[in-house]
Amino acid sequence: MTTQDIIKPENLVYAKPSIMNDNTMHYCPGCSHGVVHKLVAEVIEEMGIVDKTIGISPVGCAVFAYNYIDIDWQEAAHGRAPAMATAIKRLLPDHCVFTYQGDGDLAAIGTAETIHACNRGENIAIIFINNAIYGMTGGQMAPTTLEGMKTSTCPYGRDVTLNGYHLPIGNLVAQLEGTRYVTRQSVHTAAAVRKAKAAIKKAFENTLAPEKKGASFVEIVSTCNSGWKMSPKDANDWMVENMFKAYPIGDLKNI
Template sequence: MKNEEVRMTTKDIIKPENLVYQKPEIMNDVPMHYCPGCSHGVVHKLVAEVIEEMGMQDKTVGIAPVGCAVFAYNYLDIDWEEAAHGRAPALATAVKRLRPDRLVFTYQGDGDLAAIGTAETVHACNRGESIAIIFINNGIYGMTGGQMAPTTLEGMKTATCPYGRDVKLNGYPLKITNILKELEGTRYITRQSVHTAAAVRKAKKAIRKAFENSMEDKGTSVVEIVSTCASGWKLDPVQANEWMEKNMFPAYPLGDLKNVE
């Protein structure tokens, strides 16, 4: 076979039958501020894909947090409300109650959801608000420069526990989803990750289920994504994935915690 016969031009490659993957249209074509190796970008893409596949762009209201994902509204082409730190579930409660036909989700980090917003999180879940909560747990405050989070592991070093988290001083890593699963208002609580292709597919299915629960008025769904913060952990992206598997997964084991069919 001669070389020139197999060589494809760009024109040949972008033919519809050759297309195996494309950016969801809901993802805006703007540079992201997330660091290399950060899980946020992948999770954003999954949320965008699910909204698009459900055909819900014109019916979705997203609630952005304070933290690294504060600018989520720059990346997904849907209507957003940007909440005060920790208050996203309170905003989502009102939006869903006032507009029950809308898909309402919050997108929150561990500090936002499990420290300053614990009360709003627990009570929204306890009331069984039909909202979906996407919870990024990377055990650190990324936006403010790597301080201790409620989910920081025992012994893990951060800017505010530079000698490692001492449980006598700072308490224990808060397994918030384990608490939320005990609440009667919650329908679906799962812990996922996005560090491998298989994990990404599973996480997407979980987000889809959570969003469908919101639309079917089935109560609160929480999708925790155990995530990397390469910059905060001071590791490169590959090391961060390895470190997460070795250290985060034993403390935050993946899988469904609650799934009421």
């Protein structure tokens, strides 16, 4: 049997979700954002909530998320996505409202909005891409940057006496009464991607379950191979070796 005999529509077992359109993504080769975009699209499609989902795109690399997934989107000011999601969810309580934010957006300029939206127990989902760096602006130090990690604004490594420690925002929001589901996942292997998809699905289901209120927070520990100045494969290996020590994978809260 030749390859041409196998490649037929009836034998298809995996393809990109149909609501992920054919626009070429602006992300660098090997960027974790693409995988998470695909997971979000797959979950929305599987749950059949294409018309009932509103995404809030951040400022950062994912600012153009609305160009790639064919659902309703709203662009928020830098860091203010959880505040905007709060308003949209309160006006349209039967919709699945989620924010998609990076660490420069969520953990730096938007720390207050994130913590207060979680503390108010807003019934929204927050997808947090943590790659420990400001990717879009050229690889500067972020609050999530690891101790000793080199970035363009700390070329000798992050010095804790000068810059403080990495901010484990997932652990912070897990302490709050208002959160219902807090998890930390990654997308570096096929198995990890499947787990991350299950986490995103659970978060989206939580937003549509009005009987139990609370924010769902899915942190995806990711790579920024351009910012880290590594190949995509080396970036994944570096993430497993260094990032997972500071940001251990697993559920932090599930009630």
